[in-house]
Amino acid sequence: MxxxxxxxxxxxxxxxxxxxxxxxxxxxxxxxxxxxxxxxxxxxxxxxxxxxxxxxxxxxxxxxxxxxxxxxxxxxxxxxxxxxxxxxxxxxxxxxxxxxxxxxxxxxxxxxxxxxxxxxxxxxxxxxxxxxxxxxxxxxxxxxxxxxxPMRSQPAPPKFSVGDKVRIKNVAPGEHSRLPGNLKGHTAEVVKVYEGAFTYFFPTADGIGTPMPVYSLVFHAEDLWDESVTEPNVVYYNDIFEAYVEAA
CATH class of the missing domain: 1.10.472.20 (Nitrile hydratase, beta subunit)
Incomplete structure (x- = not known):
């Protein structure tokens, strides 16, 4: 990577x-x-x-x-x-x-x-x-x-709903990626399912390009970083294409 x-x-x-x-x-x-x-x-x-x-x-x-x-x-x-x-x-x-x-x-x-x-x-x-x-x-x-x-009509219902626990896939980024590398393999909770589907400008090797749902996910900071560099009860939000997400 x-x-x-x-x-x-x-x-x-x-x-x-x-x-x-x-x-x-x-x-x-x-x-x-x-x-x-x-x-x-x-x-x-x-x-x-x-x-x-x-x-x-x-x-x-x-x-x-x-x-x-x-x-x-x-x-x-x-x-x-x-x-x-x-x-x-x-x-x-x-x-x-x-x-x-x-x-x-x-x-x-x-x-x-x-x-x-x-x-x-x-x-x-x-x-x-x-x-x-x-x-x-x-x-x-x-x-x-x-x-x-980038908004398009919804080709299929979102796979996940608000409150679902999901895991970020460990996909190879290829030449270009919209997935932050430090999120791979970590779990999060869906806090928002954006209306409609969103495309990316061109297909990438790691799975985005065609219209798909996008989720707002919340992570616990201590799951991503060492406790020595975080504060208690800190959460981190990130908007993620569905191609990068699987059920936890």
């Missing part, structure tokens, strides 16, 4: 200092904007909720890109690099790798452009290109307002 999937189970990490600024460096705003535009122009939006006529938008971006792809790119980083890099540096690495994999740019072109900008700091502060297509702007603004809902 990658360390990125098991942060809640690690001990001895340095104290975390919360970053109070949303964007620390100017370039972080740009990478956030690029990611947002990629989501707004993703080719899967023809079948999403709400309905987008994405095939009518004159964009040269023809790929499938979601929050899930961004997370998968970050999880694919070497663990040492994952902990070393800042938040938006992980974004930049994942997005850059995706553009190379999809053929929009070669690694050689990316390396050459990176070296050029690093050699001339003025280029790093250059203004964004002007112009562009108004239809693309309209699509991005619509996506920002309306998003891409």
């Amino acid at each position: 990658k360390l990125q999937h098991n942060l809640g189970g690690l001990e001895g990490l340095d104290p975390i200092t919360p970053e109070l600024e949303v964007f620390v460096e100017p370039w972080e705003k740009r990478i956030f904007g690029i990611h947002t535009a990629m989501m707004a122009l993703s080719n899967h939006l023809n079948s999403s909720r709400p309905d987008y006529k994405i095939d009518q938008v004159p964009t040269q971006f023809k790929s499938f890109w979601t929050w899930g792809h961004l997370r998968m790119g970050a999880e694919g980083i070497h663990p040492f690099e994952y902990f070393r890099l800042r938040y938006y540096e992980k974004w930049l690495g994942g997005i850059s790798g995706f553009f190379v994999e999809e053929g929009y740019i070669t690694q050689e072109e990316l390396d050459a452009r990176t070296a050029e900008i690093l050699a001339d700091s003025a280029k790093a502060e250059a203004p964004l290109p002007s112009g562009g297509d108004a239809a693309i702007d309209t699509q991005v603004e619509k996506y920002l307002r309306e998003g891409d809902s």
Whole structure:
């Protein structure tokens, strides 16, 4: 299992200092904007909720890109690099790798452009290109307002009800997982069954992707961590896809 999937189970990490600024460096705003535009122009939006006529938008971006792809790119980083890099540096690495994999740019072109900008700091502060297509702007603004809902109709009744005791399956995470590693094998109680079913953006090796129920589960802290690092009567809540849950 990658360390990125098991942060809640690690001990001895340095104290975390919360970053109070949303964007620390100017370039972080740009990478956030690029990611947002990629989501707004993703080719899967023809079948999403709400309905987008994405095939009518004159964009040269023809790929499938979601929050899930961004997370998968970050999880694919070497663990040492994952902990070393800042938040938006992980974004930049994942997005850059995706553009190379999809053929929009070669690694050689990316390396050459990176070296050029690093050699001339003025280029790093250059203004964004002007112009562009108004239809693309309209699509991005619509996506920002309306998003891409994961909720779907319920294909089958939930397997569990409020009050049921359940156990988290010990499934291999593969390239990408939405299951915190330190919960595997532990028992919990169902405290809420969310209405409807929820899909994930794409199928993962550990079982999510198709519409399924999602549960809010409550764990006792002493079951997850050593008593020396917990306080009495502390509980921990986590929302979990049904694919990760079995009867206790």
